[in-house]
Amino acid sequence: MEAEIISVGTELLLGQVVNSDTAYVARRLAEMGFDIRFTCVVGDNSDRLAEVLKNALANSDIVVATGGLGPTEDDLTKQTCAAAAGRKLVRDEDTCHRLASYFRGRTCSHSQMNQAMLPEGCTIFPNDHGTAPGCGFTTDEGKVLLMLPGPPRELVPMLQTYALPYLAQWVDGVIASTNIRAFGIGEGSAAEKIDDLVQGANPTAATYALEDEMYVRVTAKAKTKEEVQALCAPLADEVRRRLGDYVYGTDVDSLEVVVVRELQRQGKLLATAESCTGGMLAERITDISGASQVFHMGLVTYSNEVKNLLLGVPADLLAEKGAVCPETAAAMAQGVRRKAHADFGIGITGVAGPKTSEGKPVGYILIALDDGEHTWIRTMDGQGGRKERNYLRHRAASNALDLLRRRLFQMPMDSRGWDRTSEFPSRTAQK
Amino acid sequence: MEAEIISVGTELLLGQVVNSDTAYVARRLAEMGFDIRFTCVVGDNSDRLAEVLKNALANSDIVVATGGLGPTEDDLTKQTCAAAAGRKLVRDEDTCHRLASYFRGRTCSHSQMNQAMLPEGCTIFPNDHGTAPGCGFTTDEGKVLLMLPGPPRELVPMLQTYALPYLAQWVDGVIASTNIRAFGIGEGSAAEKIDDLVQGANPTAATYALEDEMYVRVTAKAKTKEEVQALCAPLADEVRRRLGDYVYGTDVDSLEVVVVRELQRQGKLLATAESCTGGMLAERITDISGASQVFHMGLVTYSNEVKNLLLGVPADLLAEKGAVCPETAAAMAQGVRRKAHADFGIGITGVAGPKTSEGKPVGYILIALDDGEHTWIRTMDGQGGRKERNYLRHRAASNALDLLRRRLFQMPMDSRGWDRTSEFPSRTAQK
Numbered sequence: 034m035e036a037e038i039i040s041v042g043t044e045l046l047l048g049q050v051v052n053s054d055t056a057y058v059a060r061r062l063a064e065m066g067f068d069i070r071f072t073c074v075v076g077d078n079s080d081r082l083a084e085v086l087k088n089a090l091a092n093s094d095i096v097v098a099t100g101g102l103g104p105t106e107d108d109l110t111k112q113t114c115a116a117a118a119g120r121k122l123v124r125d126e127d128t129c130h131r132l133a134s135y136f137r138g139r140t141c142s143h144s145q146m147n148q149a150m151l152p153e154g155c156t157i158f159p160n161d162h163g164t165a166p167g168c169g170f171t172t173d174e175g176k177v178l179l180m181l182p183g184p185p186r187e188l189v190p191m192l193q194t195y196a197l198p199y200l201a202q203w204v205d206g207v208i209a210s211t212n213i214r215a216f217g218i219g220e221g222s223a224a225e226k227i228d229d230l231v232q233g234a235n236p237t238a239a240t241y242a243l244e245d246e247m248y249v250r251v252t253a254k255a256k257t258k259e260e261v262q263a264l265c266a267p268l269a270d271e272v273r274r275r276l277g278d279y280v281y282g283t284d285v286d287s288l289e290v291v292v293v294r295e296l297q298r299q300g301k302l303l304a305t306a307e308s309c310t311g312g313m314l315a316e317r318i319t320d321i322s323g324a325s326q327v328f329h330m331g332l333v334t335y336s337n338e339v340k341n342l343l344l345g346v347p348a349d350l351l352a353e354k355g356a357v358c359p360e361t362a363a364a365m366a367q368g369v370r371r372k373a374h375a376d377f378g379i380g381i382t383g384v385a386g387p388k389t390s391e392g393k394p395v396g397y398i399l400i401a402l403d404d405g406e407h408t409w410i411r412t413m414d415g416q417g418g419r420k421e422r423n424y425l426r427h428r429a430a431s432n433a434l435d436l437l438r439r440r441l442f443q444m445p446m447d448s449r450g451w452d453r454t455s456e457f458p459s460r461t462a463q464k
Numbered sequence: 465m466e467a468e469i470i471s472v473g474t475e476l477l478l479g480q481v482v483n484s485d486t487a488y489v490a491r492r493l494a495e496m497g498f499d500i501r502f503t504c505v506v507g508d509n510s511d512r513l514a515e516v517l518k519n520a521l522a523n524s525d526i527v528v529a530t531g532g533l534g535p536t537e538d539d540l541t542k543q544t545c546a547a548a549a550g551r552k553l554v555r556d557e558d559t560c561h562r563l564a565s566y567f568r569g570r571t572c573s574h575s576q577m578n579q580a581m582l583p584e585g586c587t588i589f590p591n592d593h594g595t596a597p598g599c600g601f602t603t604d605e606g607k608v609l610l611m612l613p614g615p616p617r618e619l620v621p622m623l624q625t626y627a628l629p630y631l632a633q634w635v636d637g638v639i640a641s642t643n644i645r646a647f648g649i650g651e652g653s654a655a656e657k658i659d660d661l662v663q664g665a666n667p668t669a670a671t672y673a674l675e676d677e678m679y680v681r682v683t684a685k686a687k688t689k690e691e692v693q694a695l696c697a698p699l700a701d702e703v704r705r706r707l708g709d710y711v712y713g714t715d716v717d718s719l720e721v722v723v724v725r726e727l728q729r730q731g732k733l734l735a736t737a738e739s740c741t742g743g744m745l746a747e748r749i750t751d752i753s754g755a756s757q758v759f760h761m762g763l764v765t766y767s768n769e770v771k772n773l774l775l776g777v778p779a780d781l782l783a784e785k786g787a788v789c790p791e792t793a794a795a796m797a798q799g800v801r802r803k804a805h806a807d808f809g810i811g812i813t814g815v816a817g818p819k820t821s822e823g824k825p826v827g828y829i830l831i832a833l834d835d836g837e838h839t840w841i842r843t844m845d846g847q848g849g850r851k852e853r854n855y856l857r858h859r860a861a862s863n864a865l866d867l868l869r870r871r872l873f874q875m876p877m878d879s880r881g882w883d884r885t886s887e888f889p890s891r892t893a894q895k
Contacts, residue, residue, distance in 0.1 A: 044672060046500050048490030049681075052483060055505070059479030069477050071512070073504035074486070081502070105655045105671060106662060137848030145652055162852060184673070186852075239480065305764075311750025312743030315764040319742025320854060322818055324766070330774070331764030333736075333746040339761045339804070373770070387753055423751065 034203055035070040036062050037093035039085055041101035041110050042183055043076040054099045054188055058181070061192060064252050065200060065208050067095060077107035086117040090176050095200070100183030102165035104144040110180055111150065118172040120152040128157065128166050135164060158195035163187040169199050177203065209261045210252040211269050215279040216288060216435050217450030220247040226275045236264045238272060245428040246288070249276070278444045281435070288434040289317045295441045296327035303437065304373030305331040306344055306365040308356060308382040309398060314430040330373040334365070344368030344380075355391040357382050359455075362399035363408045367460050370403050377440070378403045379433045383413065385422045395420050398429045402436040403459050409446050411436055411454040465634055467498040468524035470516055472532035472541050473614055474507040485530045485619055489612070492623060497637040497685055498526060508538035517548040521607050526631070531614030533596035535575040541611055542581065549603040551583040559588065559597050566595055589626035594618040600630050608634065640692045641683040642700050646710040647719055647866050648881030651678040657706045667695045669703060676859040677719070680707070709875045712866070719865040720748045726872045727758035734868065735804030736762040737775055737796040739787060739813040740829060745861040761804040765796070775799030775811075786822040788813050790886075793830035794839045798891055801834050808871070809834045810864045814844065816853045826851050829860045833867040834890050840877050842867055842885040 038058050044050045055072045063069055070093050075081045082101075089096045101110030115122050128149035136145065148165045151157060158167035160182060169179040179196055181188050215223060220242040224231070227249065231238045236253035249272050253264035273280050282291045296303055305314050305328075315331030318324050332343050337356055340346040346364040354360055362380045370378025383398025384390045396415030401408055411432050413425070432452055439446050447454040469489050475481045486503045494500055501524050506512045513532075520527045532541030546553050559580035567576065579596045582588060589598035591613060600610040610627055612619050646654060651673040655662070658680065661669045667684035680703050684695035704711050713722045727734055736745050736759075746762030749755050763774055768787055771777040777795040785791055793811045801809025814829025815821045827846030832839055842863050844856070863883055870877050878885040 043670070045487075046490060046503060047494045048487035048492075048500075051487045056476075056479035056482045059477060061479075063478045069479075069507075071504065071506060071516075072477060073502060075502060076500075085502075103673075104652045106659065107670065135848055135850075142652055142656060144656070162850065186675075241480075307743075309750075310747075311755070312738075312746030312762055312764065315743030316741075316747045316857075319740075319764070319766065320857070322853065324742070329765075329767035330770045331743050331766070333743065333750070333762030333764070334760075335750065335756050335762070336760035343761070422753065426751075 034067050034094040035092070036067040036095040036097065037070050037089045038072040039082070039089060039096065039098045040072070040074045040183075041077065041082060041098060042074070043107070045074050045100070046076040053185055054181075054183060057185070057189060058097055058099065058192060061197060062095075062097070062200070064210060065197065065204050066206070066254055067200075077101060077109060079109045079113050082109065082113045083117055086114060090117065090172065090174070090178070093176070095177045095179070095203070097179045097181065099181045099188060102148070102167065102180060102182045104142070104148055104164065111152070114178060114180055115152045118152070118170070118178055120154070120170070122150040123153045125149050125151045125157060125166075131159065131166075132164060156199055158191050158199070160187055160191060161194070162190055167191050167196065169196065206254050206256050207258050207261050208252065208254045209258065209265070210250050211265050211284055212248050212250050213269060213272050213276070213280055213283050214246065214248045214285060215276050216246045216281055216431055217448040217452070218247065218276065218279045219451075223247050223249065223276060223279075227272055230268060230271060230275075233268070236268045238268055245424065245431050278439070279448065279450060281438055287317075288431055288438065289321055292434050292437050292441065293318060293321040293324050293327055295438070297323060299441065301327065301376040301441075302373070303328050303377045303379065304369045304375040305433075306369035306378065306380045307331070307333050308335060308340070308365070309385040310381045310426045310430050311335065313426050314379065314381065314433050317430055317434070330369070330375070332369055340365065344372065357384055357391050357393050357397065357399070359399050359401070359410045359412070362401035362410055363403065363457065363460065366401035366403035366408060370405065376404065377437060379437065381429050381433055383429060384415065385425045385429075386420060387422060396425050398425065400429055400432045400436060402433070402440060404440060406459050408457045408459045409436055409440070409454050410457065411452050413452045465498050465525040466501040466523070467493050467526040467528065468501050468520045469503040470513070470520060470527065470529045471503070471505045471614075472508065472513060472529060473505070474538070476505045476531070477507040484616055485614060488616070488620060489528055489530065489623060492628060493526075493528070493631070494639060496628065496631065496635050497639045498631075498635075508532060508540060510540045510544050513540065513544045514548055517545060521548065521603065521605070521609070524607070526608045526610070526634070528610045528612065530612045530619060533579070533598065533611060533613045535573070535579055535595065542583070545609060545611055546583045549583070549601070549609055551585070551601070553581040554584045556580050556582050556588060556597075562590065562597075563595060587630055589622050589630070591618055591622060592625070593621055598622050598627065600627065637685055637687050638689050638692050639683065639685040640689065640696070641681050642696050642715055643679050643681050644700060644703050644707070644714050645677065645679045645712055645716060646707050647677045647712055647862055648879040648883075649678065649707065649710045650882075654678050654680065654707060654710075658703055661699060661702060661706075664699070667699045669699055676855065676862050709870070710879065710881060712869055718748075719862055719869065720752055723865050723868050723872065724749060724752040724755050724758055726869070728754060730872065732758065732808065732872075733804065733806040734759050734808045734810070735800045735806040736864075737800035737809070737811045738762070738764050739766060739771070739796070740816040741812045741857045741861050742766065744857050745810065745812065745864050748861055748865070761800070761806070763800055771796065775803065788815055788822050788824050788828065788830065790830050790832070790841045790843070793832035793841055794834065794888065794891065797832035797834035797839060801836065807835065808868060810868065812860055812864055814860060815846065816856045816860075817851055818853060827856055829856065831860055831863045831867060833864070833871060835871060837890050839888045839890045840867055840871070840885050841888070842883050844883045
């Protein structure tokens with residue numbers, strides 16, 4: 034079956050927002066085995082949307098419209114789609130109740146309540162992360178028309194939880210994927226390692242890049258879930274074998290999930306001291322529900338005085354070698370571990386930019402992990418590569434999590450990848 | 465003049481690559497005053513591209529095709545565009561020389577040399593960052609047809625250096641926008657306050673939602689930049705008047721930028737103590753370059769012991785009333801202010817979920833600001849609304865920034881918006 038995706042929104046048309054919805058929906062539909070014929074963007078303009086919808090319903094079997102479901106005047110998708118398919122909009126009581134409970138204690142305006150008006154006879158996709166529900170229905174001509182909200186944080190879970198299962202009735206067989214996630218290796222290098230594995234048709238393997246990591250998605254299609262798994266497993270195993278200890282998990286959400294869960298399992302405590310990452314590492318760790326069992330103290334020590342006062346980084350070290358050096362990173366990791374009575378301490382210091390500091394280049398960042406016996410230091414050397422502040426901070430925090438992951442799982446501490454790691458005896462152990 | 469953008473590439477159509485070209489081209493064309501009518505993506509399929517081109521050339525004055533200019537078999541854009549416009553492809557000697565010099569010492573294949581075949585009479589856009597040149601020409605029907613390469617690192621500079629100057633001959637007028645940013649009010653409520661203002665055609669006003677805030681974009685078109693500004697200014701003023709002190713800035717990036725810049729201007733120091741936000745507030749503050757002048761210490765005190773040890777939150781208070789209460793939030797703000805010798809202290813404690821804690825509902829979060837004389841406490845009551853952990857944490861951090869913004873600019877501390885604020889004398893002042 035051929036599918037077409039229409040994104041609605043003047044902000045998308047004018048390029049004020051990059052259209053990530055279309056790519057996401059296309060990828061998921063393609064994985065289910067639908068052929069993507071065409072995708073387009075129209076502004077918040079009912080006539081133009083009607084024209085595009087007419088063509089889409091004539092040419093494709095499945096039409097997905099994203100965006101324009103909200104409560105404001107320029108949200109025209111539902112009316113226009115319903116009209117194009119000759120459907121009335123009717124009030125859905127369940128959605129009314131959901132909206133009333135969402136706005137409990139606050140005013141739920143008339144325009145908000147308009148979001149409960151949905152095409153007659155449609156299957157409603159509840160919005161678990163916002164107000165506007167989505168929906169799907171079959172037109173009198175047998176075409177399938179879906180509407181999904183525009184904000185990705187609403188669209189992504191709605192597609193996963195409600196829209197893809199709804200579309201499954203037109204799929205013959207089962208399609209499923211497994212995601213192998215890796216840190217410390219670029220998408221290009223990973224692709225080279227598995228270039229002969231991405232040629233297959235069923236199962237398929239494809240590489241994807243994320244902010245500072247990459248993953249390989251292995252997908253197969255078969256009659257049953259079991260057959261799909263049997264098809265995927267050998268290919269996934271081979272991908273993991275080729276990528277080695279860059280792989281931090283399969284079908285997991287993030288490095289921080291892997292680290293927090295393993296700290297919980299081992300009953301260990303972590304403490305962090307951050308300078309240039311400014312709390313991003315603590316924030317990522319505490320984003321994981323249950324982190325309070327393994328993480329009690331995180332310090333953001335942005336000045337030298339505070340590094341000395343809270344962490345005991347020697348004032349003469351700071352005066353002599355500065356805040357951005359391996360010795361300071363090590364002292365931060367050791368200091369916070371002692372202060373928090375933790376099993377592991379992490380210290381991060383460096384130059385996130387945009388300006389250089391202490392004569393060190395932007396991107397020069399030291400990440401230290403101390404376990405009381407050893408201190409490991411991973412060095413981002415600031416030579417070449419991306420220089421955006423947020424990217425550098427995120428990659429530094431990821432390097433810290435990767436160091437701890439390798440320590441927890443007793444892997445080699447140096448990834449031989451992007452950034453190199455050295456090992457020293459912990460200063461506390463020497464005392 | 466109306467413009468249309470066609471992106472060519474199966475990898476874009478299947479969502480394997482997010483289409484950032486279209487957004488970029490659209491934004492640059494809109495800034496020049498062209499109306500973007502429609503954008504779409506087609507796969508590497510000559511028939512489908514021909515069909516889309518035919519419609520585009522019939523409906524729009526300017527058609528920009530991106531991608532599919534390279535040397536490989538599936539690069540069909542030039543042939544298809546030339547055929548659609550009834551032009552021959554002819555060999556361009558300058559491009560031949562450029563290619564020969566690009567491949568000096570390496571083999572320049574026949575297919576590489578095909579890139580020098582360009583529509584007769586076109587204006588060539590040299591590719592300073594790759595091999596395939598772009599081009600533009602006017603069809604016999606007076607339509608303007610441009611072709612640009614797909615890779616952003618080639619397209620972006622080519623657009624800037626060659627294609628926009630080429631398009632300048634058709635420009636009459638300038639289009640520009642101003643963005644008014646607000647916190648504490650939903651997009652729906654804001655839209656109701658300005659619903660009569662969004663009706664105009666030039667200037668226009670439109671509301672947009674972000675993670676936990678909203679903004680109004682005022683846009684106008686006129687002959688000169690000055691006329692655009694003169695058109696926008698009165699409408700922007702009226703929007704600001706209607707939204708009142710929810711507005712935290714115009715054409716600024718974020719709440720944290722406004723707060724850090726004002727702390728710098730006043731020469732004041734901030735310190736933070738976070739429980740449920742886990743460092744997100746510190747991370748957002750230190751994301752702003754120059755934050756080191758106004759922020760030296762941020763503490764993530766995730767356990768009661770650490771709240772007592774680092775912040776001096778009384779153990780009997782924690783034992784009696786728990787970690788999640790207004791008194792603890794206040795003691796955290798006061799404690800970190802004293803410890804850091806700062807002018808302002810912020811304390812955040814609450815239940816970010818997914819589980820309830822101490823019998824308090826998910827979303828119940830207390831945000832305290834202390835300035836040594838007064839302590840203000842803003843309460844997120846956990847009734848209704850969104851419950852995702854990350855959203856709650858982000859909104860709590862935003863509330864902290866909003867409290868400090870109001871204090872710095874001497875505005876009312878209670879926004880009368882989403883979450884209410886109470887005032888107490890600072891405990892430190894009473895001592």
